[in-house]
Amino acid sequence: MADDLPGWRQCLLGGAVFVVCMVGTTLPTPLYALYQDKFGFSELTVTVVYAVYAFGVIGVLLLAGNVSDAVGRRPVLLWGLGFAAASAVCYLCANGLGWLYAGRLLSGLSAGLFTGAATAYVMDLAPRGGATRATFVATAANMGGLGCGPLLAGVLAQYAPWPLYLPFAVHLALVAGSAAVLLSLPETVREPQPLRSARTQRPGLPAEVRSVFVPAAIASFVGFALFGVFTSVAPAFLAQSLDVHNHAGTGLIVALAFFASTAGQLAVGRVGLERSLPLGCAGLLAGLALLAGALRWDLLPLMVLSALVGGCGQGLAFRGALSAVAEASPADRRAAVISTLFVVAYAGISVPVIGVGVLVNPLGLEGAGLVFIGCMAVLASTAAVYLLRRSVRARA
Template identity: 40%
Template sequence: MLTVGTNMPTPLYARYQIEFGFSPLVVTLVFAVYAGALIPTAMLAGALTDRIGYRRVAVTAVVLAATAAALFCLADGVAWLFAARALQGISVGAASGALTVALVETEPSGERARASLLASVMITGGGGIGPVLSGFLGQYAPLPLRLTYLLELALLAVAMAATTRLPRQTRPGARRFQLPRIPATLRGRFALACAVSVLGWAVVALFLAMVPSYATAIMHRHDLLLSGTAGGLFLLFAAGMQYALARGGTVTSPATGLLLLTAGLVMLAVAGGTRSLWLLLAAAACGGAGQGITFMAALARVNELAPRSSRAEVLSAFYMITYLGVGLPVIGVGFLAAATDLLTAVVTFSVVTAPACVLVAARVRATWADTA
């Protein structure tokens, strides 16, 4: 429910631009403030979760998410969007590690791999549903900038009911804030898992923040459902790939996922030059499948490595670094789009990121199996 709501604004930014009169650069900054709020929250929330328990942290996160939805619903200027996105970032920064720990520790048979799968499918699948749902409501329902968030508030009420049923959990230790710490013996393997995750989520950020407008530029028409589908399809394919691999019992190397991301970026760049909607959708499908593999593998590796006494701390550090990959590249793309144009900015991002995926894939092939 949290990740559905987090990505609901994605196709609506075009409507906000018309209503509030701001540039594409502001769109990227509104998107990026989410990561800017999430990262310091994740820095603090991991240690706090390890001390006071995941239930208390998760309940607070749902309350903050509902407050953000209310701000979106009441928004009459761009400042409201910044405030709402910041609260969404704080909410997800607090909840990501806490709810992943909750899945790991409440899994009936203690299977970390199954818990990791559920966490990654919920994050990616929810993120993909949000833009498609809000795009449909924005295009065809009344009150397009209000009804979406009223629906989100209803979903968050369900989330709160579920969260309050989590076991109460308090661990001994001083309730003090500290930066996440990674045990020295894990740092090399942890860093490689983070690199895999960062690349996947950097491409997600591009699809969520810029590809809806990119699709509009390719098609020369405004359609919120099309924009939402272009952004959300990426994450829906990611979730589908994760489920399919788990269902089939298939173990796929994250290097394969990185190479699929590379192919998706190439197709995305070519789609802009040829103005092909079908190639854009193919890029979303291919890149989404790659992201599904990379995130599932990276999260499973971190869950496997993390000691129980500091699992939330290690997971929060993982999410914190991952969301750097969400925030920083999309800001750069926004500034480049302001200086040139949107198509040039997206192509440039693709040209820079694709080789990075190939290099990390080579590193994974050489060392991932050896570090298991």
């Protein structure tokens, strides 16, 4: 075990860099109400601003999801940190809606570069035989970073000066420190090629991955859609329907979903990878039901329970999905396949969220949320049925 310590130290440092990048992607969440007051835009605009980030992620994953397999992990991650820094600068300079769009797009480009490459990098840095633990480090870094963003911004906005500036100044400093850490870590791609040698890889899956990809992709879509609603629409619901105007409180409630996801991922070790996906789907269904109750009866406790239960279900499902897909992937296609899974997941963040924003005017926030919940419940049930049928066939 002592011989493994340097490898695990590097693995954890890689995970810490991953955390810092993901913090920036959710940092604006508790600040949207302040931006609405400052610039006077609608709830639909909030969802579009939020979704621009997802489109940036998807674009990078589709065009450059496999680039780190060729040119190396570190160059791609350094570019990702550069986009994260540029995003923070946009928010610091924001004097209109255009700056918010630019900041979200740059944040999406950063997350898109990090999502596949950083996950593969953390797994590469782990000692031999540590793939399962490394997968947890990577997914926990992803979700933990997403949770720390609204919590950090909410606390600073509520209790420190310059609420629309200080959170991004702090993140800019964290990005600079992360770049220094990244430069101290080794490159894990054995023979990196020049950028011109990289070729865009169309979305696709090796044959050996397809049988595990369908339920993994559906569960990932639903889980990320739930998070999308929490991070874009939940602050408005908390303020308008539940009279929660404390930015730190809003940030904490949103962060609970992501922290519960990390706890769900940790629980995979106890429940086993085979059972994590179906149990995760069940948790997502329960979380959606609790969210429906919170919207219907304006109950804060149900909102908190929805974050905890739905987040835990998402963590169980997502770690199970990522582990199954990564293990089934050829080594030279791992980052590309992981990126394909994240394309589906981030589609869940963007498309349903914009749909909710479109429906807010004719149906109201409650009606739009209930339509969203019904659609996501159908998808989660479909994934669960698929998994059960496959399990029955495997035992026959």
